[in-house]
Amino acid sequence: MTNNLLEIRDLHKSYGAVEVLKGVDCTMRQGDVVSIIGSSGSGKTTMLRCINMLEEFEGGTISIDGQAIGYEIVNGQRRRKSEREIARQRALTGMAFQQFNLFPHMSAVGNVMLGLVKVKKIGRDEARAVAETWLDRVGLRERAEHYPGQLSGGQQQRVAIARAIAMNPKLMLFDEVTSALDPELVNEVLQVIKNLAQDGMSMLLVTHEMRFAYEVSNRVIFMNQGRIGEEGNPREMFHKPGTERLAEFLKSSTFN
Amino acid sequence: MDIMHFLDVVWLARMPILKGLGVTISISFLAICAGTVLGVFVGLALTYGVRPLRWIVRGYTDFIRGTPVLVLVLASYYVLSTVGLDLGPFQAGVLALAVFCSSHVGEIVRGALQSIPRGQTEAAKAIGLTFPQTFAYVLGPQALRQVLPAWVNTAAEMVKASTLLSIIGVAELLLRTQELISRSFMSLEFYFFAGFLYFTINYAIERFGRYVERKTAVPT
Numbered sequence: 001m002t003n004n005l006l007e008i009r010d011l012h013k014s015y016g017a018v019e020v021l022k023g024v025d026c027t028m029r030q031g032d033v034v035s036i037i038g039s040s041g042s043g044k045t046t047m048l049r050c051i052n053m054l055e056e057f058e059g060g061t062i063s064i065d066g067q068a069i070g071y072e073i074v075n076g077q078r079r080r081k082s083e084r085e086i087a088r089q090r091a092l093t094g095m096a097f098q099q100f101n102l103f104p105h106m107s108a109v110g111n112v113m114l115g116l117v118k119v120k121k122i123g124r125d126e127a128r129a130v131a132e133t134w135l136d137r138v139g140l141r142e143r144a145e146h147y148p149g150q151l152s153g154g155q156q157q158r159v160a161i162a163r164a165i166a167m168n169p170k171l172m173l174f175d176e177v178t179s180a181l182d183p184e185l186v187n188e189v190l191q192v193i194k195n196l197a198q199d200g201m202s203m204l205l206v207t208h209e210m211r212f213a214y215e216v217s218n219r220v221i222f223m224n225q226g227r228i229g230e231e232g233n234p235r236e237m238f239h240k241p242g243t244e245r246l247a248e249f250l251k252s253s254t255f256n
Numbered sequence: 257m258d259i260m261h262f263l264d265v266v267w268l269a270r271m272p273i274l275k276g277l278g279v280t281i282s283i284s285f286l287a288i289c290a291g292t293v294l295g296v297f298v299g300l301a302l303t304y305g306v307r308p309l310r311w312i313v314r315g316y317t318d319f320i321r322g323t324p325v326l327v328l329v330l331a332s333y334y335v336l337s338t339v340g341l342d343l344g345p346f347q348a349g350v351l352a353l354a355v356f357c358s359s360h361v362g363e364i365v366r367g368a369l370q371s372i373p374r375g376q377t378e379a380a381k382a383i384g385l386t387f388p389q390t391f392a393y394v395l396g397p398q399a400l401r402q403v404l405p406a407w408v409n410t411a412a413e414m415v416k417a418s419t420l421l422s423i424i425g426v427a428e429l430l431l432r433t434q435e436l437i438s439r440s441f442m443s444l445e446f447y448f449f450a451g452f453l454y455f456t457i458n459y460a461i462e463r464f465g466r467y468v469e470r471k472t473a474v475p476t
Contacts, residue, residue, distance in 0.1 A: 054378055084386060091384030101379035105397050105474050114393060115383035149476030160379075167383055 005030045005065060005202050006051070006171060012059030013046055020046045022226035023060070028171070028204065033197045035213035035234070036206045038223035039249060044206040047223070048173050051204070052093045053086050064092050065170060091119055094164030098176040100156040102148040102163070108135060109144040112163045120167065134162040138192050154185030158192055165196065172196065174205040178212075190216075210253050214238050222246045262445045269436050276432030277453060279346075283428060284415040284457070286350045291357020291414065292407070298358055299365020304387075313362070320359035325417045328352040333424045349421035353414055360410045361403075368402035369395060401472055408465035412458040419454075429453060 006028040013021040020043045028034055036044045049055040051062055053070045062069040069089055071078050081089070102111050112131035116122045122130070135141050138158040148156050157177055165172060174193065178186045190212050197203060197216050207213050213220055214234045222230040222237065222245075230237060230246050241247040266273065301313040320328070332355075333348035343351065372395055380390040422431035433450040437443045 052382055054381060087381070087384050087386045090381055093382075095379075095382040097375060097379065097382075099373075099375050101373075101375035103376065103379070103394055103398075105401075105472075115385070118389050118393065119384040147475045149474060163379075163383065 003030075004028065005032070006204070007063045008047075008051075008060070009062075010060040011047065011050060011057055011062065013043075013050060013055060013057040020226055021050070021057070024223075024226075024228055026221065026228065026231075028202060031200045031202055032219060033201075033203045033217045034205070034219045034221060035217040036204065036221045036223055037208075037210065037213055037249070037253075038229070042223040043226045044223045045175055048095075048175050048204060048206050051171075051173060052090045052095055054095075056080070064089075067092070087119075091115075091167055092169060093171045093173055094167055094169035095173040095175065096157065096161045096164050096177045098179050100148070100153070100160045100180070102156050102160055104148050107145050107147055108140060108151065108159045108162075111148070111159055112166050115163065115167050130166055131162070134166045135159070137195070138162045139188070152185060153181045154188045157181065157185075157189045161189070161192055161196075165201070170202065172201055172203045174203065174207070176206050176208060178207070178209055208253070210238070210250070222249065224249075262442060265436075265440050265442060265445075266449065269440075272432045272436065273429075276427060276429035279427055280415070280418050280429040280454075281457065283346070283350055283353065283418045283421060283426070284411075287353035287357055287414050287418070288411045290350070290354035291410075292361050294354065294358035295361025296365055298362025299369060302362060302366040303369045317359040317362050320355055321363070325352070325356050326420050326423065328356055329420050329424060345421065345424045345426045349418070349424060349426050353417055353421075356417065357410060357414050360413075361407065364403050364406040364410065365399065367406075368399040371402060372398050397472070401469070401474070404465055404469050404472075408462055411461050411465075415454060415457050415461070 004027045006026070008024055008026040011021050011024040012019070024043070024047055036047065038044050046055055050057045051064075051069065057070070061071070067089065070081060070086060072081055073079070080086075103114065106114065109128060109131045112134060113124070113127045116127035116130055117124060120127075132141060132144055135144050138161060140155060140158055140162070143151060143155060143159075148159070151159065161177070177193070178189055181189065186209070190209065193203070193205070194216055205213070205217070217234055220232065220234045220237050221228055224230075224245050230241070230243050232242075237246065238250060241250060298313055298317060301309050302317070305313060329349055329352040332343065332352040333345060336343060336348065376394055376398065377390060380394045385393070418428055419430040421428055422434070425431070429450055433446050437446045440446070
C-alpha cells in the first residue's frame with residue numbers, strides 16, 4: 001500500500017500478435033496533472049483505456065488508491081474480476097472521449113444525471129441539482145435542456161466532461177478531447193480542463209495540444225513504441241529533450 | 257354491379273365478416289407480440305451472445321427466414337402433431353407466424369444494435385453502468401427508434417401472412433370471405449371488401465408506428 005493515486009506496473013497489452021504496450025510503469029499522486037504525448041500508435045490511448053478497463057490487458061497491474069483494477073490473483077491464478085466489480089471500479093475514474101459520446105436521446109442534464117441516478121443511486125431531484133451545478137461550472141447551465149444534436153462540438157465536449165466529473169471520480173482521464181473539434185472550439189474545452197486542474201483534480205490527459213500540455217501539466221510522459229520514452233516536468237522536456245526521439249517528435253509537432 | 261345490393265349482402269353477412277376480422281386481428285396481434293418479444297431475445301443473442309449461442313440462433317433465423325411462411329404454417333399444424341404436440345389450427349397458425357416474425361424482428365434488432373456507435377457503450381461503461389443498465393438506458397432506447405420503421409413493415413407482413421391460415425382451416429377473414437363468395441357469387445366485390453379491411457388494419461399499424469416515432473423523436 002502506497003499513497004500513490006495511480007500505480008501502473010509493467011503493463012502489457014497486445015492486439016493479436018501486435019504488442020501495443022510493452023511494459024509501462026507509471027505513478028501519479030493525488031492532484032497530479034499528467035499529459036501523455038507521443039506519435040499515433042505509440043500506445044497512449046490504449047494505456048488510458050486500460051486504466052478503466054475499456055481494454056483488457058494481459059500483463060502487469062494497475063491500481064487506483066491501492067485497489068487492483070480489473071484483475072485479481074486467486075490461488076496464484078490471474079483472474080478477471082466480476083462484471084459488477086469492474087463496473088464499480090470504472091466509477092473510480094471519469095473519462096472524456098475524443099468523440100464526446102454523449103447519449104443523443106437525452107438532454108444535457110439527462111446525460112449528466114444518468115450515472116448519478118443509476119450508479120450513485122442519488123434521488124432524481126438531488127441528481128438534477130448536482131448535474132446543474134456541473135453544467136454551470138462548464139458554462140452551460142442555460143443549455144441544460146438541450147439535446148446533443150442541438151449543441152456545438154465544444155459544448156458537447158463540455159457536457160461530456162461534466163457528465164464524467166459529476167460522478168466525483170478520483171482520477172479524470174481525457175482521451176484527445178480536442179482532436180475532433182473545430183480549431184475555434186478547442187479553447188473553450190481546454191479552459192474547462194484548466195479550471196479543473198486549478199481545483200486540484202487529478203488528471204491524466206492524452207493530448208496533441210503541446211502548448212496545452214506544457215501549460216497545464218506538472219508532468220509529461222512521452223510514449224514511444226509501447227514504452228515510456230521519457231518522462232519529466234514539461235519545462236525540461238520541451239526545452240531540453242533528453243532523447244533523440246522526443247526531440248524529433250517535438251520538432252514535428254505544433255509546439256514552438 | 258349494384259352497390260346497394262352488395263351493401264345489403266354485406267350487412268346480412270356482418271356477423272361472419274366481423275368474426276373473421278376478429279380472428280385475423282387476434283392472430284396478427286398474438287403473432288406480432290410473441291414474435292416481437294422472442295425477436296428481441298434473438299437480436300440480443302445475435303449481437304451479444306457467446307459464440308455457440310450466436311451460431312445456434314444464427315442457424316435458427318437463417319432457416320426460418322429462408323422458409324416460406326406457408327411451409328411453416330403447414331409444418332406447425334401437421335408435423336408437430338406427429339411428434340406429439342397437438343395444436344389446434346389457430347394455435348398452430350399463431351405459433352408459425354410468431355416464429356417467422358421473431359426471425360425477422362431478430363435481424364432488425366441486431367441491425368439496430370450494431371448500428372449504434374461503440375462509443376455509446378464505452379461512455380456508459382465509463383460512468384460505471386453495468387451491461388443491463390447500459391442496455392436499458394442507453395442502447396435500448398436508441399435501438400427502438402431505429403427498429404420502428406422496419407418493425408411496422410414486419411407487423412404488416414404478419415397481418416398479410418395471417419391469410420395463409422385459411423389453408424389449415426382457421427376461420428379468419430379470407431376464409432370467411434371465400435365462404436361468402438361461394439354463397440353469393442359476388443367474388444369481385446367481396447375480395448375488394450376484404451382487401452379494404454386488410455388495408456385498414458395495416459394502415460392503423462402504420463399510424464401507430466408513426467405515432468411512436470414522433471413520440472420518441474430526438475430534437476436536433
